[in-house]
Amino acid sequence: MNEPSGSVRELATGVTAVPADGAQPDEELLTINFGPHHPATHGVLRLLVTLRAEEVLEALPYVGYVHTGIEKSCEDKSYWKVIPLVERMDYLSYYFNALAFCMSVERLLDEPVPERAQYLRVIHCELNRIHSHLVWLGTTALDLGAISIFWYCFRERDKILDLFEFSSGQRMHTRYIQVGGVADDIPAGWAEKALRFTEDMEERVGQYEAILDRNEIFLQRTRDVGIVSQERLLELGVTGPLLRASGNPWDLRKAAPYSSYEKFDFKVPVGTVGDCYDRYRVRVAEIRESCSIIRQAIEGLPAGPYITTNRKVALPPRHELATSMEALIHHFKLVTEGFRVPPGEAYAPIESPRGEMGCFVLADGSAKPARVHMRDPSFVNLQALREMVVGGYIADMITNLAMLDPILGGIDR
């Protein structure tokens, strides 16, 4: 370091990284860029970190590196074409993005969703939750030096992607959830395959726990690391597993059930200490609960249409096009212009794997939304990172960042 010791560095952006209280002026401080290109940032996140030896004195997140203007692009697409765009925001929870958007539009249309479609949404969302938690678990363990768990998690994740491919034709960004229902019914044999997967998954979760739960390195790296009080987390707007790990059982699936969640029997895992170990335990327990929800939903899957029969919103079945002029007109109108939504604005929140994912839609009466905004949980939760890491070691910052589970595609949108 060529800087005179103790000086506060002026950065090229004109922003000063001010060390937190406790830094003595004659101490040598080091301000480094952590990221944007670093595997441990789980995307393209830059942290401006001020260090005193190994201790973190300040960590300021800089985001926007993968900003693609999706919210702006949505304003130029008809409603049903927005779905594939919003799915690409938080790329690990695409079903949730689509569900939040569709629920918001359904609210504006006052369009009821058939019960079978609600169950199919729940099944796919919970599969997606397991998938997201598996990617999280694999990469987190990788950050802490355990590589084998990464391969195990991705093996199971691939089975979920196979299921997605089986039901919708796509492995990621499936565009399965539609306004008014889902794109298609599940194919023959899918339910059995999904049931087999849930049984398999529960056994695998036990194996992951056997690897990690009593692993001395894992315990030392996660226990009593990054504790932030429940009250402070609420002030910072943190939701999801991070909040539940601190002991607050806030889960929108229980608190304000949507899409038939009130019909399933499941528990909300909560932590007691609020450290990184609790965050790990809560997420792993959530995988088990998701398996249980999927099983209940498949066993109780009601008969009926998988999408609304309102032809002003949903496409008519393909076979009707050959015989019905009316169906042909509806099909043509929907494919060319799309449906119109009466003027209004709506906010629909759901529980994504990372917390409250809300979608705000402003409709101006045309076939395109005038504004689509995603309240992405990663974006809001990231604000808590500073309080988790300041005062700890830089190695703990890696743990905290991994346990925060930020998805930069969702943060930057």
Add this chain to the structure above:
Amino acid sequence: MPDATGLELIAHDLREQVAGSVTGTEHRHGIATLVIDPDAVLPVLRWLRETPNQDYHFLASVHGCDYLPHAPRFGVHYELLNMERVERLHVKALLEDPGLPDLPEIDSVVELFPTANFQEREIYDMFGVVFQGHPDLRRILMPDEYEGFPQRRDFPMGGEPVLFTHNETSTPRWYE
């Protein structure tokens, strides 16, 4: 969400506490909306947060909106949540457009709800709404030197040329 009567009671109490604060109420699609005077955003949110029996302690989301061609042009939306009663209240402040280079202004609520920090920065970044009293009002998603506010409705889609070797010398500011 408070029912229609509850919403009117909140609006009535607010009007008594902060004169002229509530300019309208709306109850549609299962969403209770309070339209407030932007100058009164801090006292209104403080009242909603701290009054017993209201207790909207959690700010779920803050987002901006451009209502062009309607006036007032800009909207700042606050999604308040009471976790005990599981009630959501949507508070909306409408701002007039002073016309560029002047920017619309509203008070920052970061002192009440620290969670608003990033979200107000995003609204500033995308719509050019200035939050008075924000501790660190900078662009968050767009580059610091970016000109314009991309989520405004009069900001063109695809307005930026894509640089290729054949057009980079003829594209304004390509060398910067």
